[in-house]
Structure formats: structure tokens, C-alpha cells
Amino acid sequence: MADVAQELPGGQQFPPNTIDEAKRQRLLELVRGRAMARPTDLAEDEVMVWPSLVVVEAVCAVVFLLIITALSILVNGPLIDRANPNKTPNPSKAPWYFLNLQELLLHMNAGLAGVIVPTIALVAIAAIPYFDRSPLGVGILGTSAKGRKIIAFTVVYCVILLPAMIFFDELSGRTVFGIGRYLREQLGMPELIYNGILPAIVLVALIFIFVGIIKAIFRPTRRELFIALFTGFVATYVILTISGTAFRGEGQALAWPWDLLQIHH
């Protein structure tokens, strides 16, 4: 055995009698790879946070710092006359991000518009993940082509429906399209009914009709239905904010934005 030259891969040969039998080990296999896993081992789809993410954050921070600084140099924050409790401006308006509620307040009972509706909206938004649990579509903006169609449809639907509703309720003297006035004047019902329960029924009915339309047109999955509802919320929030900010003048009557400029500072 010791006399026979040993053949190695690649055709090389050990000369005989040069291997110490006592120390001899068998080579089983050669494996290409790292000795052990290290924390910096990167998978194919991974990058190092430094620099790949940190640089994005740094650039964003610098860009927005410059934008805010430039804006602050060019435009001063408003500071009008000293507060005077005896002089009520007309119209008096809440901060702009609450003007959606103030707009809603014109059309129904204050408790309903100012507290109950926003509370239900926030709780409903917080509860979304406990009702929509399927992991399908995670990480894809709008989930699917159908999801994006639903977003577009919902936005168009709200942009047409909500201003029309605001306008027609205004025409009826903000009495829930005249139904409220009928309940009050003809049937002598209390404020809670014609200004609270009636608009609440209208709101719930509107949501159910909307869901019905979405289901009939799109046959959505649960995720896609939630996309419709959430988009409806966002569109409503934005439209009511714009209406309350730019289209409400003296006595909260509907007005054109350019007519408000004289009042607003």
C-alpha cells in the first residue's frame, strides 16, 4: 500500500513513502464557504444600514431643513391683534386641521359632529388590523391593480358627492336637506331627533350605500373593501377641511376663497 503512489484530484501524485501513516488523515470533501456566520454577513437582498440607509436619512434631513429654513425666511408666521375676549371675529375658525369637524358641525348636532363621529372614526381606524389580517398585498402600494382602481373610484365618488351634499344642505338652510325642517316644523320633534339621530342615520346609510356600490362594481376582497373605506375617510377629511377653510365666510356661509382673503390674515 505504501509503495503505491496515491492519486490526488487533478492528476498530481504523492511520491511513495512520504506520508507518515500515524499522522495520516483522510480528506473527505472540500467545501467553499465562510468559517462561521458573522453579524455582517449580508444576504442577497440586504444592504448595510451604514451607509445605505443612513445616507438617505441624512439627505432627507438636510433637504427638509433647507426647505423649512427657506420657508421661514420668506413667510412669517401669523401674529394679528392681541387676544380680545370682547371682540369676536366673524367667522371664528378652529385650527385648519379641525375645520373638517367645524364644517361637519354646520350640518348636524354639535356632539355628533364634534365628538361622536371623530371618536368613532379614530377607533375604527385603530381597529383596522384586527379585522383585516390576511398578509396578502403587504408592501405593495394599493395592494393590487384593483386596489388602485378602487382608490381612484372612491376619490372621484367623494369629490362629486361631498361638495354636492354640502351645497344642497346649505340650500335647505342646513336642515339635513329639508328633512330635518319637516320633522321639526310639521311633526314637532325635538332637536335630538331632527339634528342628531336623523343625520346619524344619513351618515350610516351613506356608508352602507357606498359599501354596496363598491361590492357591486369591484367584488372586493376584505383588504380591498378596507382600502375603499379608508380612502373614503381620507377624501372626506380633505374635502371637509378644504370646504371649512377656503369656502366658509361670514356667519359660516358658503363663499369663494378669494372673498375670504379680506377677512383672513
Added chain:
Amino acid sequence: MRREQTLADRISGSALWRSVVRHGYPDTQRNQALIIASNVFLHIHPVKIKRYATKVTYTFCLGGLSFFLFLLLTGTGVLLMFYYVPSTDLAYQSMKDIQASVTFGQLMRNMHRWSAQGMVIAVFLHMCRVFYTGSYKPPREFNWVIGVILLVVTFLLSFTGYLLPWDQLSLWAITVGTEIGGSAPFVGSQVNMLLRGDYEIGQNALVRFYTLHVIFLPLAAAFLMAVHFWRIRKDGGISGPL
């Protein structure tokens, strides 16, 4: 061949420097990992991250922007606190002084104002981004809930700050705002009294809004943000396609 030691090498090799900065220049993966792991401000990040998570068109930087604006608001807010007096007699005058006589006062006030408006928008848009990418789905349900609470805290931070300049805009916006809160069924008048500390918006309301604005709500927001960021990592990092 060893290159000549530069001044920068001597500084970065000194005992003082090494006691502060534990890692070498981050041009190797080891040092890039150490710089993240050994820095208290950076260790909010993992050492490595999925490639899609660095795409600006996925997150639009909105969560980071919200946090950045919070930091900017904290910085400019502290500077404004050196001059602002939360008293109905002095508040308006101190605003005038900040704008007219304090060096860079007008700039700080403007940056605080516009960052605050920007933060409301950024947080809202961040919520939209998280929704439309389905990032609230399990296991991230609870972080979504915390996010909704952070949205409310952001609104409240902006709302409480609105009163502080004590001009006509402040007074009547807060009058309308607290009236909306006061219209709550059953507890309306109590809510109103809790916010105003009086039947009208006066000194009590100003102190309440000031305290909420400069201490309570920023601490609440910081606490919630700590949980919010921590849970991003515990829930498997930023969401992405399956």
C-alpha cells in the same frame, strides 16, 4: 508598505478619541456594523436592512420626516421658551419681542410654526402610506394602534401650541376648538372645564395649554415614539413584499 501617519490618524488613534468612538473608519463591514451598534443614536437601526426598505418611493421618508420635524420643533421650541412668558398680560408682548428684538427670534418662531404645520401633514401622510402598503397587518397591529394615538398626540401638540401667541387668531381658534370638545354628550361641560380651567379662556387655560404643550405632550409623544420605533424592529423590521 505603511503610509505616513497623518494628523487625522493621530487624532483618531489617540486614547481620548478611542474612548469616545469605539469603531474604526466605516469602510469595512465590521466597522459599518460597529458604528450602528455602538452609537446610542444610531442603534435605533438594525445593522443591516432589506434593500427595498431603503427605497424612497416606498416610505417617502414620511415617518422619518415626522420624527425629524419633532426634533426640529423640540429644538426651536426650547429656544422660544427662553423668551416666551405664559401670562395673559405678557404672552403677546413676548411674542412681539421674539419677532422684533431677539436675534433670529422671528426665524425660530417661523420655523416652529411651519414645522408644526408640516408635522401634522407628515404624520397624516405617514398613516396613509402605512395603510396603502398594508403595513398594519399582523404582526404589526399594535404598532398601528400606537401610530393612531401618536396622530392624536400630534393634533393635540399643535392645538395646545395654537393658544400660546395669545392673539385674536389663537384665542378664537381655541374657543371654537374647546367648544367642539365641550359638545361631548354627558361630559361636555366637564371636558370644557378641564381644558379651560375656567368658564372663559384666560390665565388658567393659558397655563394648562402651555404645560401640556411644553412638557406633558412632548414627553407622551417621545414615550410613544420609543415604543413605536422599538416595535418596528421587534415586529420584523419595516414591512415589504412577501
